[in-house]
Amino acid sequence: MIDQTRLPTRLSYVSCTTPEQVAVAIRTMVVRGAPAIGVAAAMGVALAAYRSKAPRLPEFVREMESSAALLRSTRPTAVNLFWGIDRVMKKVENAGSVKNAKDAVVREVRAMEDEDVEANKKLGRIGADLIEDGDTVLTQCNAGALATVGYGTALGVVRAAVEEGKLVKVLVPETRPALQGARLTAFELVRDRIACTLISDTAVGHMLSLGRVDKVIVGADRITKDGYVFNKIGTYQEAVLAKRHGVPFYPAAPRSTFDLTKNHDQVIIEERGAAEVFQIRGKRIAPKGVPVANPAFDMTPPDLVSSMITERGLIQAPFDENIPRLMS
Numbered sequence: 001m002i003d004q005t006r007l008p009t010r011l012s013y014v015s016c017t018t019p020e021q022v023a024v025a026i027r028t029m030v031v032r033g034a035p036a037i038g039v040a041a042a043m044g045v046a047l048a049a050y051r052s053k054a055p056r057l058p059e060f061v062r063e064m065e066s067s068a069a070l071l072r073s074t075r076p077t078a079v080n081l082f083w084g085i086d087r088v089m090k091k092v093e094n095a096g097s098v099k100n101a102k103d104a105v106v107r108e109v110r111a112m113e114d115e116d117v118e119a120n121k122k123l124g125r126i127g128a129d130l131i132e133d134g135d136t137v138l139t140q141c142n143a144g145a146l147a148t149v150g151y152g153t154a155l156g157v158v159r160a161a162v163e164e165g166k167l168v169k170v171l172v173p174e175t176r177p178a179l180q181g182a183r184l185t186a187f188e189l190v191r192d193r194i195a196c197t198l199i200s201d202t203a204v205g206h207m208l209s210l211g212r213v214d215k216v217i218v219g220a221d222r223i224t225k226d227g228y229v230f231n232k233i234g235t236y237q238e239a240v241l242a243k244r245h246g247v248p249f250y251p252a253a254p255r256s257t258f259d260l261t262k263n264h265d266q267v268i269i270e271e272r273g274a275a276e277v278f279q280i281r282g283k284r285i286a287p288k289g290v291p292v293a294n295p296a297f298d299m300t301p302p303d304l305v306s307s308m309i310t311e312r313g314l315i316q317a318p319f320d321e322n323i324p325r326l327m328s
């Protein structure tokens with residue numbers, strides 16, 4: 001996998017051959033982005049299956065369960081992680097023999113890889129219909145090829161619109177504290193020669209108030225059955241400001257990001273280490289001893305959402321009725 005912690009200065013790769021190494025890669029954000037960690041975690045379970053020397057199924061299943069538990073503990077908010085692990089574990093449980101289980105698991109993760117790119121391309125084309133020639137799109141974090149197996153969700157919509165020949169410009173907030181906007185989204189867009197402008201997170205309201213944003217399109221880490229959108233910290237303030245200035249706000253996400261089992265008050269928002277906030281790229285910027293809060297995600301309520309872009313079509317309000325209907 002690409003080591004996302006080293007971008008944009010270095011494009012280097014990390015090889016994982018054990019589920020433990022995959023767990024470290026997810027926890028340390030070598031790989032990040034909801035669909036990417038979902039498929040990576042599933043591949044972590046597949047590695048455990050592939051390496052297992054267990055002769056009989058019950059022992060084999062116990063080994064898989066222990067690797068699945070380790071991978072589940074890496075990050076709490078993106079539902080794709082749990083979706084990916086559950087999907088391969090189902091194959092293990094229904095296999096009948098160790099050999100069948102190993103084959104089925106490898107087949108399943110290969111299918112998940114292909115399906116993710118396919119879903120992104122499909123939702124990209126659906127979302128591209130919302131974009132007009134000449135639009136400026138504000139995003140948040142990185143919901144591009146790096147955050148998925150390929151193509152991207154929010155940036156997939158932009159890519160599809162550009163492929164249709166529309167002129168699209170992307171406003172990229174830096175996305176403190178981990179700087180996924182500045183480091184990753186800007187990297188992808190510059191590489192693909194898609195027009196973009198990097199802004200500080202604090203410039204978002206000003207840009208919206210000047211009329212410099214036509215649409216807000218973001219990814220999502222979990223969309224609950226009651227229509228709340230969990231995404232990178234800073235998304236909620238974009239949604240509030242978009243509403244204030246009459247700009248539509250669209251989350252773009254595949255089926256694997258929808259959680260039909262939970263309402264918004266049952267979701268854990270990841271709290272990451274203080275160093276991400278009191279340092280920038282390893283350099284301390286705040287006095288020693290200052291208390292720090294570092295919520296990695298926030299929650300946007302459904303009344304701020306214009307519609308949701310998915311590979312199954314646009315989901316409109318009322319979201320608590322239409323999400324279960326379209327996504328079951």
Ligand code: MRU
Pocket residue numbers: 032033034035078140141142143144147148152153154180218219220221231232233296
């Ligand atoms: O903490 P991260 O970088 O994993 O958070 C990622 C995001 O919030 C993305 O916007 C989200 O996963 C959508 S990815 C297509």
